[in-house]
Amino acid sequence: MRAKLVAGNWKMYGSLAANLKLLTHIKEAAAGLRCGAAVCVPFPYLEQARSALSGTSVAWGGQNVSEHEEGAYTGEVSAAMLQEFGCRYVLVGHSERRALFAESDSTVAAKFAQAQRAGLIPILCVGETLAEREDGVTAAVVTRQLDAVLNDSGVAALSRAVLAYEPVWAIGTGKTASPEQAQEVHALIRARVAQSAAAVAEGLQILYGGSVKPGNARELFAMPDIDGGLVGGASLVAEDFLAICAAA
Numbered sequence: 139m140r141a142k143l144v145a146g147n148w149k150m151y152g153s154l155a156a157n158l159k160l161l162t163h164i165k166e167a168a169a170g171l172r173c174g175a176a177v178c179v180p181f182p183y184l185e186q187a188r189s190a191l192s193g194t195s196v197a198w199g200g201q202n203v204s205e206h207e208e209g210a211y212t213g214e215v216s217a218a219m220l221q222e223f224g225c226r227y228v229l230v231g232h233s234e235r236r237a238l239f240a241e242s243d244s245t246v247a248a249k250f251a252q253a254q255r256a257g258l259i260p261i262l263c264v265g266e267t268l269a270e271r272e273d274g275v276t277a278a279v280v281t282r283q284l285d286a287v288l289n290d291s292g293v294a295a296l297s298r299a300v301l302a303y304e305p306v307w308a309i310g311t312g313k314t315a316s317p318e319q320a321q322e323v324h325a326l327i328r329a330r331v332a333q334s335a336a337a338v339a340e341g342l343q344i345l346y347g348g349s350v351k352p353g354n355a356r357e358l359f360a361m362p363d364i365d366g367g368l369v370g371g372a373s374l375v376a377e378d379f380l381a382i383c384a385a386a
């Protein structure tokens with residue numbers, strides 16, 4: 139049986155004062171959590187997350203990483219830098235990065251590889267837009283995004299990674315995929331990985347993301363191929379984040 143994981147994505151929200159309250163709540167509850175938990179925070183707050191969460195069961199990570207190892211790339215942050223700040227995870231290929239910052243499948247694959255090279259666990263985000271779902275190409279889109287990483291890093295790399303299925307139309311919109319809709323895509327992802335390595339597929343944590351809330355988490359996480367959640371908005375409210383962890 140795969141362990142459940144709930145990862146928060148704070149996006150570009152927070153302040154030292156607001157984070158302190160949130161992290162203090164999470165830290166106080168950490169000992170009682172019975173699932174894996176992590177927060178992916180903006181880069182400037184990594185040290186704050188590290189100082190609050192060190193020694194607890196809650197991990198922290200970044201929301202993006204450079205596809206380059208180091209060099210003259212002004213404004214970029216390398217995987218080794220994230221590793222130095224104690225990150226366990228880093229998001230790669232979040233739909234906001236793909237759409238707003240023009241990250242291609244091959245860029246995402248390079249970021250994934252850099253993250254692993256530095257010993258981080260990439261959380262690879264995949265998912266279709268509403269137009270793609272309506273065109274009936276959800277499976278093709280998700281498979282293409284996954285294959286870009288499989289072809290670049292090989293299937294064994296997925297034994298040191300987490301997948302997140304995030305339908306773009308459900309992110310930050312309040313529209314959640316139904317448990318059945320999400321399960322269908324999660325099963326498809328697992329089957330795709332199983333074509334190359336059944337054991338890797340069996341052990342792969344596949345999170346669902348897209349308007350996960352305390353009120354819908356339990357039924358989503360009850361599906362056989364949903365191994366937890368990647369949570370945006372609700373991860374900024376300690377009670378909600380912890381309630382979602384409790385559901386997991």
Ligand code: PEP
Binds near residue numbers: 147149309348368369
């Ligand atoms: C996300 O940012 O990955 C996300 C799923 O956001 P939300 O939970 O707000 O839809």
